[in-house]
Amino acid sequence: MRFRLTAPKRGRYGLYLQHLPGEFGARLESGGVVEPAGSREFAAGHSHDEQVSSVGIHLEGALDRERLNRWVSELLREKGTDIFRMKGILNLRGSDSRFVFQGVHMLFDGREDRPWGSERRASDLVFIGRNLDREQLTRGFRRCLA
Numbered sequence: 015m016r017f018r019l020t021a022p023k024r025g026r027y028g029l030y031l032q033h034l035p036g037e038f039g040a041r042l043e044s045g046g047v048v049e050p051a052g053s054r055e056f057a058a059g060h061s062h063d064e065q066v067s068s069v070g071i072h073l074e075g076a077l078d079r080e081r082l083n084r085w086v087s088e089l090l091r092e093k094g095t096d097i098f099r100m101k102g103i104l105n106l107r108g109s110d111s112r113f114v115f116q117g118v119h120m121l122f123d124g125r126e127d128r129p130w131g132s133e134r135r136a137s138d139l140v141f142i143g144r145n146l147d148r149e150q151l152t153r154g155f156r157r158c159l160a
Contacts, residue, residue: 076107078160094120102139107160
């Protein structure tokens with residue numbers, strides 16, 4: 015993701031970031047490097063919910079796009095409030111490119127990525143959420159195979 019941040023006039027500005035500039039390639043149009051004037055680490059004050067977990071699924075073989083769309087739509091309709099995040103790299107039948115997607119709760123989006131080339135074609139999917147049923151998710155994902 016690229017974005018431009020424009021300053022109205024020359025000078026020093028404070029830019030507060032979660033990550034250091036070098037972690038995401040921040041640079042100046044003049045070619046200069048963005049250097050932090052300082053950094054500070056903050057300890058997150060939160061507790062962990064034991065019902066929150068992650069499920070990763072790996073499948074060999076191509077997926078049927080229509081079956082996948084139906085399954086994801088149905089899954090999000092039924093469990094969307096419990097699925098905090100999902101992302102994946104998918105091998106869709108008939109495509110020479112990887113399909114990458116991500117979702118947050120009931121919203122998801124995807125696009126074709128770079129060509130597979132000599133890379134082994136497979137599908138990897140990760141869910142983060144509450145009360146996730148690994149077996150049910152795996153069964154549903156397997157039903158999407160072409």
